[in-house]
Amino acid sequence: MNNKPSTFHPQPSTSTNVAVLGAGIVGLAIAYQAARQGKSVRVFDRNERAVGASIRNFGLIWPIGQPKGSLLQRALRSQATWRELANKAGFGIKENGSLHLAYHADEQAVIEEFLAQAGEEYDCEWLSAKEVLSKSPAVKASGLRGGLFSATECTVDPREAIRKLPNYLFDAYGVQFHFGSVVQAIEGNTLIVGSTTYRADHIYVCSGADFETLYPQEFQQVPITKCKLQMMRTVPQPGGWQLGPTLCGGLTLRHYTAFQDCPSLDSLSRRYDQEQPLFREWGIHVMLAQNHLGELVIGDSHEYGQTLEPFNREEIDALILNYLGTFAEVPRLDIAERWHGIYAKLPGATEVVLRPSDEVTIVNALSGAGMSLSFGLAEEILSGKYAVESIPKAVH
Numbered sequence: 001m002n003n004k005p006s007t008f009h010p011q012p013s014t015s016t017n018v019a020v021l022g023a024g025i026v027g028l029a030i031a032y033q034a035a036r037q038g039k040s041v042r043v044f045d046r047n048e049r050a051v052g053a054s055i056r057n058f059g060l061i062w063p064i065g066q067p068k069g070s071l072l073q074r075a076l077r078s079q080a081t082w083r084e085l086a087n088k089a090g091f092g093i094k095e096n097g098s099l100h101l102a103y104h105a106d107e108q109a110v111i112e113e114f115l116a117q118a119g120e121e122y123d124c125e126w127l128s129a130k131e132v133l134s135k136s137p138a139v140k141a142s143g144l145r146g147g148l149f150s151a152t153e154c155t156v157d158p159r160e161a162i163r164k165l166p167n168y169l170f171d172a173y174g175v176q177f178h179f180g181s182v183v184q185a186i187e188g189n190t191l192i193v194g195s196t197t198y199r200a201d202h203i204y205v206c207s208g209a210d211f212e213t214l215y216p217q218e219f220q221q222v223p224i225t226k227c228k229l230q231m232m233r234t235v236p237q238p239g240g241w242q243l244g245p246t247l248c249g250g251l252t253l254r255h256y257t258a259f260q261d262c263p264s265l266d267s268l269s270r271r272y273d274q275e276q277p278l279f280r281e282w283g284i285h286v287m288l289a290q291n292h293l294g295e296l297v298i299g300d301s302h303e304y305g306q307t308l309e310p311f312n313r314e315e316i317d318a319l320i321l322n323y324l325g326t327f328a329e330v331p332r333l334d335i336a337e338r339w340h341g342i343y344a345k346l347p348g349a350t351e352v353v354l355r356p357s358d359e360v361t362i363v364n365a366l367s368g369a370g371m372s373l374s375f376g377l378a379e380e381i382l383s384g385k386y387a388v389e390s391i392p393k394a395v396h
């Protein structure tokens, strides 16, 4: 790669087995799996601490969103790793499960169709309205038919977890973190960081939504894009009030691929398009989660493009909150923070893993499931089970 800074003066290189660009969840997962194999590892991130998609998300480890088979198994392996790491690195993890609520016949039909084909791989069941209400004090009773309860989903606070993981990886495995260090170029197995060079037997590039700076030719070969999501967080709920499982409404059934083969999904989707076309226009589905501080995390929307507006739209937040009001009522809905996050997405693919040269592997575009899938994906890549492409996979 070119892009050498004008003041470039090569220094003696410092060598490790593995170098990772990016201290988001994808880079951390690669670093962890490499360190567990006994490899010496360095991680570089341009910012002084992680500020990317990985700390802006819900923190939901969400196997129920994955279709059964290899992706669900990847999510379940990731979840097992989250549990282990929460314990070892000292961050909170809530085993609170998830509830998809049904207020309409089409929502109940999609859930029943899902359950009919779910088999043993998912740990979930249909609950009556009464049973749902006993799981969460937030659920609105009026018109409730029941819901899909899954015990599997977990919640971490990404702000805590993503910032504690580097300390743990350093303490337990000696992984060296270089925050505030922009990787300007990669040449062979050398990373150029300011006026210093670092060598590694293998380099993993996990740069998230910044996919155009390094390896632009590789990314130009695929229709990779960016996705912006608006999020909100409330003040802590009073008196230790607990949400219970993470809640979502019927819109979420058309968001995750786990439900895509359910025959009633089309009529559900058409109804929502008629009732409120802006849900589709802004890619809105609504989830309500709670972190260990008692705050509620609410989102989200999905806007796609190479250059996304830096401003949040109040209209989107209002649509999210209005829809939330159709299924949930909480003690305090006072919004303390609003923000957005951006991730890389390759439509039609669950991730992008490329090998532009023998020394470099790019791991990116885990879209909206990076917290749920990264540890399992990293394990597959580091153990050689993942068939890495030298050129991008065809997408449909």
Ligand SMILES: Cc1cc2nc3c(=O)[nH]c(=O)nc-3n(C[C@H](O)[C@H](O)[C@H](O)COP(=O)(O)OP(=O)(O)OC[C@H]3O[C@@H](n4cnc5c(N)ncnc54)[C@H](O)[C@@H]3O)c2cc1C
Pocket (backbone or CB within 6 Å): 021, 022, 023, 024, 025, 026, 027, 044, 045, 046, 047, 050, 051, 052, 053, 054, 055, 056, 057, 058, 059, 060, 061, 062, 181, 182, 183, 184, 206, 207, 208, 209, 210, 213, 214, 229, 230, 231, 299, 300, 340, 341, 342, 343, 364, 365, 366, 367, 368, 369, 370, 371, 372, 373
């Ligand atoms: C609002 C929102 C909600 C979400 N909710 C969930 C959820 O609940 N569950 C779930 O599973 N997934 C969720 N996701 C998806 C998940 O957050 C992403 O898939 C994941 O964070 C992507 O991780 P990453 O490491 O690729 O990117 P990032 O976290 O963005 O990390 C990339 C890092 O690379 C660094 N970098 C880039 N270029 C360079 C360079 N040249 N030199 C040095 N460093 C560089 C950046 O500074 C950055 O820290 C959500 C995403 C968003 C935005």
